[in-house]
Amino acid sequence: MRVIAGRARSLKLKTPEGMDTRPTTDRLKETLFNMLQPYLPDGIFLDLFSGSGGIGIEALSRGARHAYFVENNKKALACILDNLKFTGFMEQSTVLKQDVLSALASIHEKEADVIFMDPPYDHAYEKQVLAILKDMPYVTKNTLLVVEASLETDFSYTESLGFFVEKEKKYKTNKHVFLKKNFKKNENL
Numbered sequence: 001m002r003v004i005a006g007r008a009r010s011l012k013l014k015t016p017e018g019m020d021t022r023p024t025t026d027r028l029k030e031t032l033f034n035m036l037q038p039y040l041p042d043g044i045f046l047d048l049f050s051g052s053g054g055i056g057i058e059a060l061s062r063g064a065r066h067a068y069f070v071e072n073n074k075k076a077l078a079c080i081l082d083n084l085k086f087t088g089f090m091e092q093s094t095v096l097k098q099d100v101l102s103a104l105a106s107i108h109e110k111e112a113d114v115i116f117m118d119p120p121y122d123h124a125y126e127k128q129v130l131a132i133l134k135d136m137p138y139v140t141k142n143t144l145l146v147v148e149a150s151l152e153t154d155f156s157y158t159e160s161l162g163f164f165v166e167k168e169k170k171y172k173t174n175k176h177v178f179l180k181k182n183f184k185k186n187e188n189l
Contacts, residue, residue: 001054013083015052016075031169032146032176033058036114039144040064043113048100048129053080055116060089064113070096070103101128109138118148121174127157134162134181145179155179 001013032055033040041063047056048070056067067089069080077097084090096103100117115133119125126147133139145163147155155165155177167178 001052013052013054013057013079013086015054016073016079028171028174028176029054029058031171033062035167035169035176035178036144036146037062039113044068044109044111044138046070046107046112046115048103048115048117049119049125050080051076051118053083055118056093057083057087057089059114059116060092061087064092066092066094068094068096068107070098070100072097072099100125101132104129104132104136107136107138111140112138112143115139115143115145116148117146121150122153126153127161130158130161130163130179139181141181141183143181147177147179149175149177151175153177 001015036059040059042065045056045059045064045067047053047059047067050056050069050071053069056069060067071077071080077095080095084093084095096106098106100119117126117129119129126149130145133145139145151170151174153175158165158179159182162182163179164182165177166180169176
């Protein structure tokens with residue numbers, strides 16, 4: 001796995017051993033970041049269920065101002081820290097060594113530009129995370145939320161949590177679902 005573009009382009013990243021994490025392939029990462037690029041310059045990026053940190057590092061490489069990495073697996077945390085040191089992005093990063101659901105309240109930003117999550121498939125973690133994010137002040141009408149999920153994962157519940165599916169990009173074995181917070185037109189947020 002490598003950084004595709006930007007300041008750290010072509011640098012190889014470490015990945016945790018075993019199947020506890022599923023690093024996003026370079027091809028999928030390139031497709032994803034082509035869609036995310038407008039949100040990245042000088043932005044705040046949250047990488048939830050970070051694994052090796054490759055997604056957040058790619059965001060930093062492409063111009064994000066700061067990235068949060070949330071992971072509680074010890075091997076994955078070691079990889080994130082090694083990868084941040086190797087790419088030179090430690091100063092622009094906050095690594096939260098805790099469960100994603102409890103970490104969300106530890107983030108104190110005015111606005112997050114992109115919140116990316118790649119939770120273990122088919123456990124409904126994304127639904128639990130969205131239920132918390134709906135009340136977080138850093139999730140604004142401008143925030144783009146992206147969930148990497150299995151093809152079978154149902155997102156029909158999102159409207160009841162105050163989100164809407166803006167776009168869905170399907171691949172051979174999984175998909176990226178792009179969500180935004182559903183604000184009424186007369187709200188001034």
